[in-house]
Amino acid sequence: MTKPVCLVIGAGAGIGGNVAKKFAQEGYHSFLCRRSDEEGLNRLIDQITDAGGSASGKLVNAIDENTIEDLVADIEANIGPIEVAIYNLGAQIGNRPLAGTPHKTFEMGWRLGTFGLYRLAYALTPLMEERGHGTILVTSATSAMRGNKGQHSHAAAMGGRRMLCQTLNAEFSPRGIHVAHILIDGAVDAPDTLGKMLGEEHFKELRDTRGGEHDGLMLPDKIAETYFHIASQHRSVWTHELDLRAFSDTAWWNHES
Numbered sequence: 001m002t003k004p005v006c007l008v009i010g011a012g013a014g015i016g017g018n019v020a021k022k023f024a025q026e027g028y029h030s031f032l033c034r035r036s037d038e039e040g041l042n043r044l045i046d047q048i049t050d051a052g053g054s055a056s057g058k059l060v061n062a063i064d065e066n067t068i069e070d071l072v073a074d075i076e077a078n079i080g081p082i083e084v085a086i087y088n089l090g091a092q093i094g095n096r097p098l099a100g101t102p103h104k105t106f107e108m109g110w111r112l113g114t115f116g117l118y119r120l121a122y123a124l125t126p127l128m129e130e131r132g133h134g135t136i137l138v139t140s141a142t143s144a145m146r147g148n149k150g151q152h153s154h155a156a157a158m159g160g161r162r163m164l165c166q167t168l169n170a171e172f173s174p175r176g177i178h179v180a181h182i183l184i185d186g187a188v189d190a191p192d193t194l195g196k197m198l199g200e201e202h203f204k205e206l207r208d209t210r211g212g213e214h215d216g217l218m219l220p221d222k223i224a225e226t227y228f229h230i231a232s233q234h235r236s237v238w239t240h241e242l243d244l245r246a247f248s249d250t251a252w253w254n255h256e257s
Helices: 015-025 038-050 067-078 103-131 152-175 194-198 200-210 220-231
Strands: 005-009 029-034 054-059 082-087 134-141 177-184 241-244
Touching: 005 015, 005 067, 015 029, 015 038, 015 054, 015 082, 015 134, 015 220, 029 038, 038 054, 067 082, 067 103, 082 103, 103 134, 103 152, 103 177, 134 152, 134 220, 152 177, 177 220, 220 241
Parallel strands: 005 029, 005 082, 029 054, 082 134, 134 177, 177 241
Antiparallel strands: none
16 A cells, blocks of 8 residues: 655755654655755665655755656655645845845745745645645744844745745635644754754754753754644644744744844
């Protein structure tokens, strides 16, 4: 019997990789995609299969023409139906003033943050609609709700991502397709994202002061449990948007800037 597929676009060692592990534990075949680091990708796949799960994957540059479309078609034809898709691509280009944000740099954020999700939905929703069900879970960021200086590209990309989730819900929810916008409003204990952004020394310091028993960093495996819960909801109580943060963090709407 063919297993349902959970497609994870943006499967690093943080949220994406842990979501792939969780869905594999629950009986899905997890298909992991990331832009680079084939060794890291294979390590995640091996961890899933060594634990008795089913997984495969490939390196994918989601901004390349037809890449997402071809990926969806290939999985559906050769592995199984994509019951759940996770769009977990980040679009953070760094803290830049407007004058330091060239056109191509701004556009890159939009392509990763918004256009890629549109392409995934465009390719996948007809298949889900034909089956009468399906789930698309979209990782988002505080910038979807609040624009700060230096975040022109990221805020525009994430704000567009949020609105796209709303328009997709308006069209496809009545047709049995569940789209959820998941706001990650805090620092995630992820070495290949936050760790790379901060650098090894500062990331270690952050872990020592806020991680571990402090529970001040968001744990990717715990985030993954929420993703699976949302994908498992009865359609009479679907969640379409929620935010997650550590207990000790100030919510985005209470920040002064």
